[in-house]
Structures are given as structure tokens and as C-alpha cells.
Amino acid sequence: MPAPPTHLLGPDFFDRPADTVARQLLGQWLVVRDSNGKIMRHVVHETEAYLGADDLACHGRSGPTQRNGTMFGPAGRWYVYRCYGLHWMLNIVTGPKGLPAAVLLRGVGQWSGPGRLTKGLAITGGFNGLAATRKSGLWLAGSGMAVSRALVHCTPRIGVGYAGKWAKKLLRFVVDPAAL
DNA sequence: GCAGTGATCATA
């Protein structure tokens, strides 16, 4: 069910399987309010799903730790962590509380690559654990556009070769921004 | 193709 245009996507949208959320986020908007109060929106064109404790590529695979605690919380919060010492990764938590699942935003607007989009939008670990609402200054909104399944490319996730059979699952979702 | 980068986590 497509959300009405510019409708804030909340727990009703995110409290579902991460692969469903990742797929349906394509074509929706990441909305940012900057320090001047100006609001900018960027279309989501690449995502990855991390499914929970059974998923050997998922940070939650070994239970809660200091870093991944947000993943075990309720859906609709930001999970932001630092990767390779310098890049911030932006995820939205999905599924029921207690299930460590999330969707990684890999491409929005002009940016392609999870580290580049956070750098471009000045998103840091300060957002970790915050609800994705207007109050936080960073949220997701329905664009009213449903991307047809035929336009979505499904591939293995990037950089998770250590995850055995889970490395091969088609949990990365890409749509050509030019098609949006 | 591979170095940079430093937090994180398992092991002790």
C-alpha cells in the first residue's frame, strides 16, 4: 500500500521484514532539515536488508553489544555506526522489537555509496538511536511513487563475503535514479 | 589492486 505523498513513514511502515522495507523504500524520500531549518529531500535509489540474528552478515548475529543495541530496539529508529574508522553508515531499524534487523541506505539523491551520502548530508553517530521523525531532523517520507518490481535490480550485498551462504542472498535493491 | 583508518569485539 503506497503512502500518501510526503507522508512520514513511521513504525507501521518499518515494523515489517527488512527485505520488504528495503524494496519499498526505493523511490521514497530521505528528508533532512539542516542547521538553518531548510528542508531538503533526496530520493532513495539503493538499499540493503539485514534480516536479524540468523543473518550472518548482520551486526546482530552475536547478540546485543554496545554498538548494535539500537538494532534490537523498536522499528523506525536510526542505527548509525562508524565503519573502517571513518565512514558513517545510516540504517533504519525494522521489524519487531528484539529482532536485530535494519535497512542500510546505500544510495540517495546525487550520492551513491553509504559513506558518501552520510558525508554529503553531514549525518553522524549523533543520530544513532533517534526516532526517524521531524523532531530528529532526519526522516523518511512517502513520495507517492511505487517503483515497479521490473525496475528493481536485486543483487548480493556489498562487502559481506565473510557471511557464507548469507553473502549470496539477493538482499541489495537498486533502481536507476534516471528511472524515478 | 590495495592502503588508510580507528572503533569494536573476542580472547586472555
Place this chain on the structure above:
DNA sequence: ATGATCACTGCC
């Protein structure tokens, strides 16, 4: 306390 690992990027 120590060492291997790592959901990446940029430059060779």
C-alpha cells in the same frame, strides 16, 4: 591488554 576484523573510499 592485545590483535584481527571490518555493511568503505580513493588513489595506485
